[in-house]
Amino acid sequence: MLEAIKIYFLPCLINSLTAIYIINKISKKKLNLKCEIMLIFNMTILLLFNNVFSDESYKFFISITIILFLSKLFYLESFDKIIIMNFFVQIIIFISEFIYSIIMITFLSDINFLFNNPFWLFISNLIICLISIYIINIKIVIVNLHKILSLTTKLDKFTKYNIALFLIVIINFLLLFIYNDYGNKKDLLFNSFLIIFYILIFLFLLKEKMKNLFFIEERESLIKTLSEYEKMLDYQRVSNHENKNQLLVIKTMVEKNNKKLIDYLNEIIKEKRNDNEIIYSKAKRIPSGGLQGLIYQKMLLMQENNIEIILDVSPQVRKIDLSNISAKMNYDICRIIGVILDNAIEETMKFNKKEREVNISMYVDNLFIIEISNRIKDNIDINKIGNRGYTTKDNGHGYGLILLKKIVNENDKIFNDVRIVNNIFTQIIKIKM
Numbered sequence: 120m121l122e123a124i125k126i127y128f129l130p131c132l133i134n135s136l137t138a139i140y141i142i143n144k145i146s147k148k149k150l151n152l153k154c155e156i157m158l159i160f161n162m163t164i165l166l167l168f169n170n171v172f173s174d175e176s177y178k179f180f181i182s183i184t185i186i187l188f189l190s191k192l193f194y195l196e197s198f199d200k201i202i203i204m205n206f207f208v209q210i211i212i213f214i215s216e217f218i219y220s221i222i223m224i225t226f227l228s229d230i231n232f233l234f235n236n237p238f239w240l241f242i243s244n245l246i247i248c249l250i251s252i253y254i255i256n257i258k259i260v261i262v263n264l265h266k267i268l269s270l271t272t273k274l275d276k277f278t279k280y281n282i283a284l285f286l287i288v289i290i291n292f293l294l295l296f297i298y299n300d301y302g303n304k305k306d307l308l309f310n311s312f313l314i315i316f317y318i319l320i321f322l323f324l325l326k327e328k329m330k331n332l333f334f335i336e337e338r339e340s341l342i343k344t345l346s347e348y349e350k351m352l353d354y355q356r357v358s359n360h361e362n363k364n365q366l367l368v369i370k371t372m373v374e375k376n377n378k379k380l381i382d383y384l385n386e387i388i389k390e391k392r393n394d395n396e397i398i399y400s401k402a403k404r405i406p407s408g409g410l411q412g413l414i415y416q417k418m419l420l421m422q423e424n425n426i427e428i429i430l431d432v433s434p435q436v437r438k439i440d441l442s443n444i445s446a447k448m449n450y451d452i453c454r455i456i457g458v459i460l461d462n463a464i465e466e467t468m469k470f471n472k473k474e475r476e477v478n479i480s481m482y483v484d485n486l487f488i489i490e491i492s493n494r495i496k497d498n499i500d501i502n503k504i505g506n507r508g509y510t511t512k513d514n515g516h517g518y519g520l521i522l523l524k525k526i527v528n529e530n531d532k533i534f535n536d537v538r539i540v541n542n543i544f545t546q547i548i549k550i551k552m
Contacts, residue, residue: 126237127170128163130244134212135162137248138186141208142194144255145264150193158193162186183209203268215250219243266528398422404432405481408441409453414479417460426467426475435483439552451526451533452550456489458523459546463493466544470494486534487550495544 139158143149150158165185173181183205191201254260373380402415418428441449460477467475478492527535536547 124167124171126240127167129241131166131170132159132163133241133244133248134166135159137212137251138162138208140252141211141255142190142204144261145204145207145268146194146196146200147265148194148196154193158189162189165189200268207264207268211251211254212247215247215254218250219247398428401428401430404430404437406436406439406441408444409449410441410456413453413457414460417457417464421464421467421477424464424468424475425472426464426477429476429478431478431480431482433482436481436487439483439487444552448530448532451530452548455523455526455533455535455548456491458520459491459548462520463491463544463546466495467493469496487552489548489550490545491548492543492545495539495542499539499544 136159139155139162149155162185166182169178169181169185186208187201187205190196190205191198194201196204255264369380371377398418399415402411402418405411405414414430418430421428441452463477467477474494476494478490480490480492482488523535527533532551534549534551536549538545538547
C-alpha cells in the first residue's frame, strides 16, 4: 500500500492542481490562498485513496464525485453550474490524454511502461496536465466554454442531468477499454474517437436547444413590442375621440361667441404640449432609421409607468442616418437597445414613483455611443453580466441579456460595456459606423 501511495501521490497532486486551475478559469472565480490550499490538500488525499483502494471500474465515477463535492463545498456555486464545470474539466483532461496517447503510440510500439513505471507515470500525468492547461488558455476555447456554461444553466434540470449522466456513463465505459489494453492501438483510436463522437452529439443537441431558447426569447420580445404598439394605437384612438369632443366644444363656443374660447384653447395647447408632443420632440433628436421609433415607443411606455425620462443627444449624433447602414446592423442595434430599455423599465418599476428614472445618452467619440442608466435595487455581479450573459430575473426568465451578448459576439461592429456606480447601472453600447 505504501508503494502504491508513493506511485500515485504526485500524479494525484498534479491532477488536483490542474482540475482547480481549469475550474478557476471557467468560473472566473479565484479562491483565497487558505481555501485554495485546503481544496488542493483534500482533493489530492481523496483522489489518492481512490486510486489506491478503488476498483478500476469505479475510479472514474468516484473521481468525478470527489471533484464535484469539493467544488460545491469551496466555490459555493449552484449545483447545476458545478456539474457543468466539472464535466468540462473531465472533457479537457480526456482530450489531453487522447492527444498524449496518440503522440506516444505514433512513435512507440508499446506504451504500457508509461503507466506501469512510477517515474513515467508521473511524467505522463505532468505532460497531460500541461496540455490541459494549454487548451484552457486558448482564447476560443475559454470564450466558448463561458458561452456554453451560461446557456446550459438555462436548460431545465431534467435535460441537464440526463445528458450529463449519459455522457459520463459512456465515457466511463469506453475508458475501461482504453486503459485495460494500451497496447492495442486500434481499440484505443476507435474508442477515443467514439467518445469524441458522443461529445460532438452532445454539443450539437445543446446548440439546437439554445437556438430554440433564443427563438422563444425573440418571439416573446416581438409579442411584447406588438402589445406596446397596440397600447399606442388604443391611446391614439382615445386621443382622437377626445380631440373630436374638444372640437365639438370649440364649435359650440364659436357659435355662441363665447369669450372663454381663447382660454379654453390655451388650456388644450398647454395640455398637449406637456403630453406626447414633448416626448416626440425629444425623440426627433435620435437618428432615424428604426432606432428613433423604437425609443419613442419605449419612452411612451415609461411615461405610462410614471418613469422620468432624461434624454441627452449630442449635436454630432443628430447627423447620423441609420437608414444608410445594412438591415442586419440596424436590426441588431434595435434588438440590443430594446432589450436594455425593457430591462431598465422592469428594474425601475421596483422603485416608488418619485424615484423612477431612466437616463438615455447618445454621443460620438470615434464610435457612436449609447448609454442607458437606471437605478438598481438588487446586487448584480458585473463580471457575470459582462462575460456570461448573467440574468437577475427569477422563474426561468431573463434570456434578454443572453440574447444581447449573443448579438454583440456575432457582430464585430458592436461593443458592450457595463458599469455600476452608486447603485446606478449603466449599459454602454459602442457602434462602429
